[in-house]
Amino acid sequence: xxxxxxxxxxxxxxxxxxxxxxxxxxxxxxxxxxxxxxxxxxxxxxxxxxxxxxxxxxxxxxxxxxxxxxxxxxxxxxxxxxxxxxxxxxxxxxxxxxxxxxxxxxxxxxxxxxxxxxxxxxxxxxxxxxxxxxxxxxxxxxxxxxxxxxxxxxxxxxxxxxxxxxxxxxxxxxxxxxxxxxxxxxxxxxxxxxxxxxxxxxxxxxxxxxxxxxxxxxxxxxxxxxxxxxxxxxxxxxxxxxxxxxxxxxxxxxxxxxxxxxxxxxxxxxxxxxxxxxxxxxxxxxxxxxxxxxxxxxxxxxxxxxxxxxxxxxxxxxxxxxxxxxxxxxxxxxxxxxxxxxxxxxxxxxxxxxxxxxxxxxxxxxxxxxxxxxxxxxxxxxxxxxxxxxxxxxxxxxxxxxxx
Numbered sequence: 001x002x003x004x005x006x007x008x009x010x011x012x013x014x015x016x017x018x019x020x021x022x023x024x025x026x027x028x029x030x031x032x033x034x035x036x037x038x039x040x041x042x043x044x045x046x047x048x049x050x051x052x053x054x055x056x057x058x059x060x061x062x063x064x065x066x067x068x069x070x071x072x073x074x075x076x077x078x079x080x081x082x083x084x085x086x087x088x089x090x091x092x093x094x095x096x097x098x099x100x101x102x103x104x105x106x107x108x109x110x111x112x113x114x115x116x117x118x119x120x121x122x123x124x125x126x127x128x129x130x131x132x133x134x135x136x137x138x139x140x141x142x143x144x145x146x147x148x149x150x151x152x153x154x155x156x157x158x159x160x161x162x163x164x165x166x167x168x169x170x171x172x173x174x175x176x177x178x179x180x181x182x183x184x185x186x187x188x189x190x191x192x193x194x195x196x197x198x199x200x201x202x203x204x205x206x207x208x209x210x211x212x213x214x215x216x217x218x219x220x221x222x223x224x225x226x227x228x229x230x231x232x233x234x235x236x237x238x239x240x241x242x243x244x245x246x247x248x249x250x251x252x253x254x255x256x257x258x259x260x261x262x263x264x265x266x267x268x269x270x271x272x273x274x275x276x277x278x279x280x281x282x283x284x285x286x287x288x289x290x291x292x293x294x295x296x297x298x299x300x301x302x303x304x305x306x307x308x309x310x311x312x313x314x315x316x317x318x319x320x321x322x323x324x325x326x327x328x329x330x331x332x333x334x335x336x337x338x339x340x341x342x343x344x345x346x347x348x349x350x351x352x353x354x355x356x357x358x359x360x361x362x363x364x365x366x367x368x369x370x371x372x373x374x375x376x377x378x379x380x381x382x383x384x385x386x387x388x389x390x391x392x393x394x395x396x397x398x399x400x401x402x403x404x
Contacts, residue, residue: 006074006146007380012065015381023047023150025087031072033140036126043089046154048081051402052175053144055383055395057205058309066316069136076145077103077133078178092155098167099158100177102348105131108156119345147399159352172367173359181355181366183307183346184210190342191266191305195219200264202290204232206370206394208270212241213369226251228282231392239369249279252297267294272308285318288327295333303340370394374403
């Protein structure tokens, strides 16, 4: 039997490389697996040898102990891989295909999937709509920060790259298709970004930088990125963004210095529930800060795209309400300004094929913009630690030596 090593959450602040079983075409019991999914047949699945699997800010929330994730949960929902086995019900995907794996697991059969809402598939997670690899309360599908991973409903979920050699030349860019590039793009699209727009993006982590890249791709006139981390702001400036240093206070004044007015057309929250205050409050967690700030600085009639993660259970929440995902929102401001809100998982399959084509034909260089860096699977704990410390880097794990 082929060996399989994986990155597992061991407790707050700790990840380790462990040995796990090689995937089979049946969902087995294990950490985080919903009992109703144990024994589930995956004849429609494919087993991939992992080419690239990224560390995500959503993984970092779990590793910090800010979710109810159990110990030994195998991490990783940003996966690119080569097909090495297919189940008996797979018709179109073949052994040897090089594919991107959307982080949302979707059946392709339910009402939501048929409407393109693959982030809230009704059939893959007994707990709630929506599922993902290696994530708490998402059904228990094993994560992809490993040598090998099982992908269910392979014909539906996998995005095959049309030419393997061409894909390998751009593999760091294509590795972003599993999550952060479509997620950032979804944030920009749902915020209404278009030709001539002015856009404010809260957060200069990888998703925020992907949203900024997407805003440029969509034709925005001015893209402004706000953060507390100067290294990440410097990364945003490298590809033409204006920046706002939130250690100096609320963004409105700095936006006015850039645009002449303290408002933007479109706002994107790429931070989520671990938001901090601005200015003198920057050292304190204040989970509603970004949403309330965006409502203040987005012009009347505008929209907010909210790809930043919010949870229903946060053991480290600043108060009892935050521990249950209840935030003190100034919803009256949003109502008075007729603002629109779009939240939730990005439906990756809505965007990934078009974004793949943009990458393959040199319309965008997302890996450069998010400062992607390949590291070994063994170096994953170091990558998690550096990312948690604020490194302006998108860490891409290289479990099987495909990446130079």
